[in-house]
Structure formats: C-alpha cells, structure tokens
Amino acid sequence: MKKNRFNLLNTPDELYQTPIQFWNEYNRPWLDKAIARGDDIIITTKPIENNLYRTNRETGLRELTGFGKEYNYLLEQGYKYDAKNSKMIKKQE
Numbered sequence: 001m002k003k004n005r006f007n008l009l010n011t012p013d014e015l016y017q018t019p020i021q022f023w024n025e026y027n028r029p030w031l032d033k034a035i036a037r038g039d040d041i042i043i044t045t046k047p048i049e050n051n052l053y054r055t056n057r058e059t060g061l062r063e064l065t066g067f068g069k070e071y072n073y074l075l076e077q078g079y080k081y082d083a084k085n086s087k088m089i090k091k092q093e
Helices: 019-037 066-076
Strands: 053-055 062-064 079-082 087-090
Touching: 019 066, 062 066, 066 079
Parallel strands: none
Antiparallel strands: 053 062, 079 087
16 A cells, blocks of 8 residues: 555455454554545545444345445545545544
C-alpha cells in the first residue's frame, strides 16, 4: 500500500475462512494502514440500512454486514461520509 496511490483490498477467495478471521487478518489491518496514512477511502456501496445490516438466518437477529462493520469502524476512527464524492474522509479537528 502506497500513499497518494489507489490501494485496493483484494484477497484470493481461498484466504477467507470466517467473517471474524477475515476481519482480523485482512480487512482491519488494511483499514488501519489507510487510516494511519490519513487516506480518503472511496466506497462503492451506499451506507444505507439495507447495506449496513442483515438478518441472521439462524438467530433471526439483525447484525452488521461486512460493509457495515467497515463503515462503523471508520466512523469510530474519526471518519465521516462524504455523500457527494462517495468517500469516507477524516474529520478536520
């Protein structure tokens, strides 16, 4: 991953075992590096209710989707959604 470049998280399907494993080993570390650089993060999915949550078929409970987890994590790290540009940007302090 390089600053001032377009960086994409793209892992082979065979590396995915479980949602928790993928988040801990690939997704969160990738986001943490982008956050540390202060990158804007382009998102191609709109952060609306249906994209952020799903109903678990086994429990019937609502839970965050993978995208919802990414979105909330970025909010917790001081980012906000810029709807005009479809980006998560670091809040100015």
